[in-house]
Each structure stands twice: as C-alpha cells, then as structure tokens.
Amino acid sequence: MTATATGAATDVVMRAREVAKVYGGTHALRGVDFEVRRGHVTALIGENGAGKSTLMKILAGVEQPTAGTIELDGEPVTFASPTEAVAHGVAIIHQELNLCPNLSIADNIFVGRERTRGAFVDDKVQRDAATELLEHLEEPIDPRTLVGDLRLGQQQLIEIARALSEEARVLIMDEPTSALSATEVHVLFRVIRELTARGVSIIYISHHLDECLEIADHAVILRDGNVVAQAPMSEVDMGWIITQMVGREEGALFAPMAHDPGEPLLEISDLIVADPDSPERLAVRGVSVTVHAGEVVGVYGLMGAGRTELLEAVAGRNPVLGGRIVLEGRDLTHASVSERIDAGLILVPEDRQRDGLVPALSVGRNMALAAVSRFVRGMFVRAKDERGAVDEASRVVRVKAASQDAPIGSLSGGNQQKVVIGRALLTQPRVLVLDEPTRGIDVGAKADIFALMAAEARNGIGVLFATSEVGEVLHACDRIVVMARGRVSAVLDPREVDREQLMAASDVSVPDLATTSNPNPPTTTEDE
Amino acid sequence: MATTTTKAPGAAPAPTAAKRGIGEFLLDQRAFVALIVLIIVFALLSDAYLTPTNLITMTKHVAYNAILAMGMLLVIITGGIDLSIGSIVGLSGIVAGVLLQGWDLSIFDVTAYPAVWVVVLVSLAVGALVGALNGLLVTRFGVAPFIATLGTLYIARGAALLISNGSTFPRLQGDPELGNTGFSFLGVARPLGIPTAIWIMVIFAVAIWILTAKTPFGRRLYATGGNERAAELGGVPVRSIKMKVYIISGVCAGMAGLIIASELTSAAPQTGTSFELNAIAAVVIGGASLAGGRGTVKGALIGAFVIGFLSDGLVMVGVSTFWQTVIKGLVIVLAVMLDQGQQRLTNARAAAVAAQSVKRELAAHHAGAQ
Secondary structure, X not given: OOOOOOOOHHHEEEEEEEEEEEEOOEEEEEEEEEEEEOOOEEEEEOOOOOOHHHHHHHHOOXXXXXXXXXXXXXXXXXXXXXXXXXXXXXXXXXXXXXOOOOOEHHHHHHOOOOOEEOOEEOHHHHHHHHHHHHHHOOOOOOXXXXXXXXXXXXXXXXXXXXXXXXXXXXXXEEOOOOOOOHHHHHHHXXXXXXXXXXXXXXXXXXXXXXXXXXXXXXXXXXXXXXXXXXEEHHHOOHHHHHHHHHOOOHHHHOOOOOOOOOOEEEEEEEEEEEOOOOOOOEEEEEEEEXXXXXXXXXXXXXXXXOHHHXXXXXXXXXXXXXXXXXXXXXXXXXXXXHHHHHHOEEEEXXXXXXXXXXXXXXXXXXXXXXXXXXXXXXXXXXXXXXXXXXXXXXXXXXXXXXXXOOEHHHOXXXXXXXXXXXXXXXXXXXXXXXXXXXXXXXXXXXXXXXXXXXXXXXXXXXXXXXXXXXXXXXXXXXXXEEEEOOEEEEEEOOOOOOHHXXXXXXXXXOOOHHHOOOOOOOOOOOOO | OHHHHOOOOOOOOOOOHHXXXXXXXXXXXXXXXXXXXXXXXXXXXXXXXXXXXXXXXXXXXXXXXXXXXXXXXXXXXXXXXXXXXXXXXXXXXXXXXXXXXXXXXXXXXXXXXXXXXXXXXXXXXXXXXHHHHHHHHHHOOOOOHHHHHHHXXXXXXXXXXXXXXXXXXXXXXXXXXXXXXXXXXXXXXXHXXXXXXXXXXHHHHHHHHXXXXXXXXXXXXXXXXXXXXXXXXXXXXXXXXHHHHHHHHHHHHHHHHHHHHHHHOOEOOOOOOOHXXXXXXXXXXXXXXXXXOOOOHHHHHHXXXXXXXXXXXXXXXXXXXXXXXXXXXXXHHHHHHHHHHHHHHHHHHHHXXXXXXXXXXXXXXXXXXX
C-alpha cells in the first residue's frame, strides 16, 4: 500500500481506515485506506472483483465492514443502514438498478422519504420536484410515467435523479453510465461539475477509463482488495492506470489465441429478439454473427446493448421474432432448449446462482444435469457412467472440490462457474456459448476459464462469449463483435484495435445497419 | 364508477384516451365488465334478481368477503399471502361468544359479562394478535408467508375448538339485566335501511383505499411488492410494512367473524373454513398479482362482488351447489388467464410491430447490398 497523502488533511471529508470485508472465506477488502476530498471527484478504479463496489457499499451503509473504521469530518461513524448514511449526507447510486417498476418516476425518486401534506403524500410537490430534477438532467419525461416503461438508460437517470434529490455531501456513483448514451454522459458530467463547485464530493467508479480521466481529480487504484496506487489525475495517463489495475502485462492473464478457423458452425442472421424485461420492446434488432470451428468470438457491449438477449435467444431461452439461427446447416431458430443441446448448442448463463446451479444438488449432480440422458440405460441412470464422466469433466475444467458429493454451495465462485462450464462440456457441444463467464470470480479462475475456452476451440468447437470487460475481448478472442443498442456496431480484429477504438464503437447511439447484416468471415476487418 | 378514474400507484398508467380504443378499455376494466354482464344475464333469467331488496341482500352477503379480500389485498401487494384469515373468522366469533355468554373467571369466583363494545374490541384484538404472529414469523423468522400462515390457519382453528370445546355458542343477543345487549347491531340492524355489514364494508373500503392510494404507507407498500431490495435501499422499513399488513388482515378477518356471529346470533368454531380462498379469488379477479406490487382496493371489491353475485345468482336460477362450485372455479381461472393473456397479447403485438420495421430495414439493406 502506498502512503496516503495527508498533506491536505483538512480537505478530507470522508475517510476509510484499514477497512476489511470478508464474505464467507473470500477477502473482498484487505485493509483499505481511502479518502474523499471536499469538492473533488475521486475515481476508484479496478477490475471486476477488485473490491470497488464492496468498499462503496460500506461507505454508504449498505454493508458493514468486518474490520476498520469510517470517519466523516474526522469523527468515526458507523452506518447501520443506507438511511443512516443519507442522514449523514452520504448517498449512493448503485451499480445495479434499484427501482420499483410498478411505481411512477416521482414515487421512485421519493419512496422512503415521501413529501407529505398532513398524513397524505403530496403528489403535486413530488411531481414538481421530479420534473425539475429530470429537466436538470435534460430528460424531460412525465414524472407520472411508470419506471417499468422506461428504457434502461432512462431508468439509470432516474437512479441518478433520486441520489441528487438526497442532496448529499458525499455522492458515490458506482457505474452511473453503464447504460447511458454519450450525450447523457455529458449531461451527467455537467451536473457533477456543478455539484463539486458547490463543495459536494464525488466518488466515481466506471469501467470507462476515459470517463475517469475526463471527470476525476484524483485516481485510486484497487486490486484484489488492496489500494495499490493513487495519484492526482493530472499526473497519470491511461497506460499507468491499466498497468496499476492489472498489476502485470495485461495479456499475461490470457491464453494465446493461435487459432485456425475452419468451417462455419453457427450462423446467426438478421436476428430480432424482444426484451424479456419489457416484451413490447426489442433488445436485438437485426444481428448477424457467424462462429467458425476452432474460433473464439467475443461479443462486447455496454449494459443494455443486447448481449445477453442475443446469447439467450441463441440458446433458446428468448423467442425469436425474426431472422435465423443455423447450426451446421440445421435450422434451430424455433427449436427448444433441449433440441439445441442435442444438436450441440449450449449456454453457460450470466447469473450462475439464479440460472446455472441447483443449490440442493451435489457438485457431481449439478455437473451431470444437462447430459443425464447420456447415462440412461433402460429406465435408470447408470451412476457409474455418470460418475466417470463427471470425474473426467472435472479434470478438464479443473474444479477444486472435496468430492463429487460435496454440496455445490461449498465451492468458491470460480469453482462453481467451472462446474457450470463442465456441465456444458459434458453435453459435447459443437458451439459453446458463455455469457460473462468471469463475472465475480478471482483472477486465477479467470485465467483457467480463458485457457479452457482456448483449448476447446483448438479441439475444433466454436466458442461465442459475451463480456463487458474490454481487456477480455482484446485478449481472449479471435474476433470482436461490438454491440450497441441491439445492433452490431462494429466487427473488429483484436490484434488491430485498442481500448479507445473499442469503447468508441460500443458507444454509438444509432448503429448503422451497414455493419450489422454482413455475416463476416474472420478475415474481414471493418472500417470502423 | 367514480373511483375508476383515480389511479392508485401500481395500477396501470392511465394512457391518454386517444391512445386506446373501446376494446382495450373494456379489457382493462374486464372485472367490472364481467360484473355488469353477470347482473344482466341473471336479471334476464330471474325476475327477482334485479330488485332493490335482492341487491341489498346480495351485497350484504358480499360484505364480509369483501372485508376479508381487502385485508388479503394488502398482504398480496407485498408479495405475501394470508391463509389464516378463515380460521381467524372462526376464532374471533368464538371469542365474542365466550365473552357474551359470560367469561367464567372462577379464580376470582365471578363470571364477567363485558359490554358489547369491549367484546368487539377484544375480538378484533385477537385477530390483530394472530396477524402479528403471522408478521413475526414472516419478518423476524424468515418463514415463507404461505407456510407461516398455513401454520396459523391450524393454530387459530385449534384455539377456537379448544375454547369452545368444539360446540357452538347459541343466543348471543345478550341480557338486558347484564347490560350486554346490542351485539345484533353488527349483523341484523339496518341503519338508514342498509344493513350494518354493508356500512362496515364501505368504511373499510374507504379507509384502506386512502391508506393504499394516498399515504406514504401506501407508496411503501407498493414499493415493497414491486422490488423489495430497491425499497429497502431506499429507506423503506420493509419489515414493519409487512408486519402491519398481516395485522390489518387479521383485524379485517376479526371484523368478518364478528359480523357473521352477529348475523347468526351464534358462534361456531368451524365458521369461516376456506374463506381465505374466496378472498384470494376476489383479489386475483380484481387484477392483483400474486407476485406482488400490483392490485387495488377497487379491484378487490369488484372481485368480491363478482364472486358473491355469481353465487347468489346461481342459487336463484336453481343451479345445483355442485355445479356452483365448478363454475366458481372456472371464473377464477378464466380471470387470471385473461389477465395474463391481455399482457402477453399487447406485448407480443408491440414487439411484432417493432420487428416488422426492423425486417423492412434489413430487407432494404440487403437489396441495396446486392
């Protein structure tokens, strides 16, 4: 840990001292010192799983630290709840949207702190205040609109409006722009500058390093639960940030990609998919992608770009409204999930806790789940065959478990993810589809999973994976498909692009169809 | 139908009149339309159906179920369920019976005959107590609402049987010499020509409508059901909200038990068996979602009226009780299917329109590329 700059101690509004947080057996934070200065924007930068969100949740009273103290204006404080933190002037915009889809915009902004007249909610006051906030954010929507009817970016603005209405002294923004367009980001930056001019302190977290460079006064780098570096933003550049963030040459995490793409295996053409959360809208609007044998294709995009919906439609979880999905010449557009698995197309879902694992079953049973028909003889499952196959798959995916019979909950996140991937491999897929395969797992398991994807591709299967991590698409795939607003905004060669180009391609407000409907062979590069 | 224009939070947004056709309006108000259709059909089949006397009688039958349904509605909006209310109906009647017949306090060598208003308050308090037990189990011990209230369903019924030793308390009209007369007011009296039960239903409806649509409690209630985590992070005391809805539901059930005991001037421990199912049916027909976050007092009331007017109508036109049960079941399933079908249909139609425009765009693009 580098020394903290204590020179301007009077300027420090909020300070975390030696804060540690342990979840089960995982150390999310290992004694972090962190300070927030009056009227400054402090960017907190780190990879997925570095502990950024955990630290912010502790500062905002959502979680309590296992060890360490929080100080506000030099006085130690403990926040038992977010309400207490807000009462002390600390508010947070959460990374995941926390809104009630069944309530209006105004009700969402003021829920828990309703403006009242007598015993009743004063709807007019709430509506007027909401209108003012929305106009300030240059998003003039009727505050009576139900939040469930808004698009994702607008919902994120409601989240921001809510935090602004709390008139905090310290405002934490955890990925506030993940669903915003470039224009909306500029509006947010204008608002941030107004706030800091009034003496409000901002903690800013974003995947988009260029945003951090533009808006922040100070950079703090978090890696594996430690603060590894900090500096005034004016003294650092993107290269320094990335080196500090990753802690090594970025490519070292990833397996080499020496692939020799063969025949086309999976051909997705002009695919149209409804948004499962609000089925009257489209999440995917005419996407074409081809995956060849022996190739790893990475789909990159911001939140709400349609990555997950595309992959889930390919796997048969979302109905297809238009276009075709063809696997080795066989049309699977309207096939059921199990028909697709039989044909050789299987998805490793984004949320393994919700969609991937059966908590009541053992490690082995979880792994054998999708391929159980392979072990059936007559009416019964042949336990011996099942165990044998699971043992072999466990070796391939390198699961660390006490035994096949261990409860699935006893495994770490990384090992659980390996079990889900092992299950997919047991079905002997031709194309393996993975949605955010490294979400919330440690660095070692990440490396294992990328090595596994590369190895499977070398064995001749096609791999299609989606991620929101720039580093992953830059290093772990043969071809990058960039999605924005339900379309393919660019198809890029990872050897020829850098972070900035990739981010620019992902932030197109209205992608042109010209780049979308061409099933690109891997040799074609786009004129991004 | 003045209340229909008042939008409670959690109800569908009122789209501008220009945007929706008459068909959509009818579908939107289908529970109300169903009620009107029901009345017209039975009026055609039976001359006695659409008379003021019969309408009042039927509404009186609806009253206690409507009161139960409004309590159930609050619980369902939070995403919970209350299976214990039928048993609370029985228990509250029995408690009233015990107190009116004379509470044997043999340790003091006296028998107490409390005044009727005390009897009413104690019976309601017993309902609140069982509700509080439900709330405690759900919020403090994390028991799933279905299981917690299934448990109290048996506990409350068992308590009613224990207190009464399985027998009925007859003749609850009281004795002028003991100063405990007047219990019949709740179930038999007709102030201004309308049975008290209907007045009580109206008072409960207005109170609970104000609670849900006008107060901070109401907003927090819908927030809790819509997204519990978001509500909690927003500072909504989710546990206390849930605790309160179970208590209110218990009080509603206690009130229903009193009305029934007063109407029959007797209290039987088995009273109210399976009433919780009628209440759930009313709430669901009224458009509430069992997943929480959606439902209105108006809807629950209409739901209770649909069920009550249907049952009485079937009796009047001479349909056998066995068929009545089957028809009631069909109506419930149909209502829910319509509800889901409507949402799926509107969504599918909107998505298909959007998909068409993308397809045209793609076709034009492909044509241009060749």
